[in-house]
Amino acid sequence: MAENLYRHPEPVPPASQLAVLPFLAAVDGYLREAGNVPGLRITMHRAVSREGDGYLQQVCAYLQESGGNAFGTVGRFFPVNDRIMGAAYGSGKIWRTHHYDSVETLHADLRKTEKGNLSKTPVSYLAIPFLGPQDQVVLILYADCNQLNFFANDERVARLVAMSKGLCRLFDWLQKEPFPALRNFPLQKGEPITGETGLYDIHEPLSKPAAPKFAEVFSFNYEAAVA
Structure with missing residues (x-):
């Protein structure tokens, strides 16, 4: 079923997409502050339930150099243990690609699990x-790029976490004082569906900084509401 859901994405409410896109645009702007980052893509996933099964679902288009790409991306479902997203989901920790001295060394590790041409692999x-x-996972910020060691920079990750904590404070406030025509409708918790992890042997979990945390938000599902 997970494969079918991946190929046949389901709609995400426009309000939910718009709720995260300005934040992702700010993240994109920060990451490109010193110049272009080749192949940089940023998106957000949420924990959802479908027919009692729990998945990760892509909330919005990838933000990338062209501004965005909505085709074949929004609404895709993934098993909760899928690759680096699944590692973040299962551990509740931040995961990133660790430092490598060269792309060749990284590719040598990638070839242990990834076959074929690696030239287009981030x-x-x-x-x-x-x-x-x-401590349940509500959202996952996902990013990748073609610049070696880009996320191995501790200060860069710390600043992204600080930005993410600001987003948590915003949605906690909106949970208590929502806009009249906008609500975060609760999502039911599903039994997590797993698949082949596909986790590359190039990543590491971080003990610090801790993952950003909501005080009021249990799930993420913004939709227009009757005023």
């Missing part, structure tokens, strides 16, 4: 989970 990955009040 060389830097990052997954930041957003935890709920009970």
